[in-house]
Amino acid sequence: MTTTATIHRLNSTTAFNLELFFELSPDLLCIAGYDGYFKKINPTVSKTLGYTNEELFARPIDSFVHIEDRGITSQKRENIKKDNPLLNFENRYITKSGEVLWLAWTSMPVDSEKVVFAIAKNITHKKKLEDDRNTLLADLTKINNNLKQLTYSTSHDLRSPVSNLLSVFSLLDISKIHDEETLEFIEMLKSSTENLKDTLNNYVDILSQKNVLDVHTEELDLNDCLSVVLFSLRSLIQSSKTMIQTDFSAFKKVEFNKAYLESIFLNLITNSIKYAKPDCTPVISICTRMDNEVKQLIFADEGMGFDMEKVKDKIFGFNQKFNNHEDSKGIGLYLVHNHITSLGGRIAIESKLNEGSKFIISFKNRR
Numbered sequence: 001m002t003t004t005a006t007i008h009r010l011n012s013t014t015a016f017n018l019e020l021f022f023e024l025s026p027d028l029l030c031i032a033g034y035d036g037y038f039k040k041i042n043p044t045v046s047k048t049l050g051y052t053n054e055e056l057f058a059r060p061i062d063s064f065v066h067i068e069d070r071g072i073t074s075q076k077r078e079n080i081k082k083d084n085p086l087l088n089f090e091n092r093y094i095t096k097s098g099e100v101l102w103l104a105w106t107s108m109p110v111d112s113e114k115v116v117f118a119i120a121k122n123i124t125h126k127k128k129l130e131d132d133r134n135t136l137l138a139d140l141t142k143i144n145n146n147l148k149q150l151t152y153s154t155s156h157d158l159r160s161p162v163s164n165l166l167s168v169f170s171l172l173d174i175s176k177i178h179d180e181e182t183l184e185f186i187e188m189l190k191s192s193t194e195n196l197k198d199t200l201n202n203y204v205d206i207l208s209q210k211n212v213l214d215v216h217t218e219e220l221d222l223n224d225c226l227s228v229v230l231f232s233l234r235s236l237i238q239s240s241k242t243m244i245q246t247d248f249s250a251f252k253k254v255e256f257n258k259a260y261l262e263s264i265f266l267n268l269i270t271n272s273i274k275y276a277k278p279d280c281t282p283v284i285s286i287c288t289r290m291d292n293e294v295k296q297l298i299f300a301d302e303g304m305g306f307d308m309e310k311v312k313d314k315i316f317g318f319n320q321k322f323n324n325h326e327d328s329k330g331i332g333l334y335l336v337h338n339h340i341t342s343l344g345g346r347i348a349i350e351s352k353l354n355e356g357s358k359f360i361i362s363f364k365n366r367r
Contacts, residue, residue, distance in 0.1 A: 066092035202259035
């Protein structure tokens with residue numbers, strides 16, 4: 001008798017606990033008949049949908065389902081009747097107030113009783129986040145495509161006047177010019193124009209590629225790339241009396257895109273000259289070092305620097321300007337960052353106001 005009483009008490013306790021679990025569960029728990037009506041629901045169902053139990057039992061379940069989801073929901077219900085459990089099926093329900101909710105269902109049939117045991121999670125918030133993310137991605141994709149098209153058009157359209165300018169040089173009879181300084185200026189201008197044409201052609205070629213992963217990379221000599229840039233900037237460097245110190249002893253070559261690397265040198269050097277401290281000669285240091293097995297290019301100057309507390313993560317943003325310099329467009333560092341990160345590298349900055357800046361470029365390890 002004692003054993004029987006104990007078993008009865010345990011069964012009663014178990015039944016009570018199961019009922020308590022059913023009643024207190026934050027998820028929607030229900031038992032539905034093969035006839036399409038609710039047979040038993042927990043309080044969360046009525047609380048979530050806003051209907052009373054009587055209203056939920058009186059109407060077919062389909063009448064609460066969003067009209068656009070009723071077809072697929074009916075198909076899934078028929079599959080359950082064929083002893084096919086339903087796992088993580090998502091559909092929309094309409095609350096009594098007219099709000100649309102997303103529910104994710106897991107349902108198991110009990111064919112002998114002609115009922116389905118189902119549990120649902122309210123994933124409306126998750127769906128909203130997904131919709132917001134997809135909208136943001138669509139907007140960013142559109143903006144990126146517009147920027148790419150603008151850059152492509154600009155690079156393409158600028159080639160015509162540059163080509164015309166080169167034609168002028170070819171027509172120019174320099175044999176009639178005897179002033180050495182004038183001849184030197186003409187040669188500098190011609191060389192700079194040729195470099196500009198090559199740069200524009202490279203950008204057009206890169207932008208024409210379908211995927212950034214297909215951007216051509218090759219082993220580049222840092223000295224050679226830097227020399228090309230220094231030659232194109234020699235007038236600016238001379239007029240500003242800029243001092244440039246280089247040390248590529250740690251490594252002399254890197255796997256990268258030629259146009260990107262020259263653009264990085266160009267933008268960092270011109271920025272250092274542009275934002276040198278007033279009445280001070282610009283001093284630039286460019287060197288290489290190895291951080292474990294990662295190749296790093298270190299570019300440092302003694303210019304105006306940045307207040308890192310103020311600029312923080314805006315430093316490489318598009319159209320971000322941190323001073324009132326008339327020639328500042330907020331594009332240079334944005335391009336530098338994109339060139340590096342698009343090929344798997346990283347760039348960091350160390351800077352203090354009026355104490356200069358140090359850019360640390362880590363190239364992707366190609367091994």
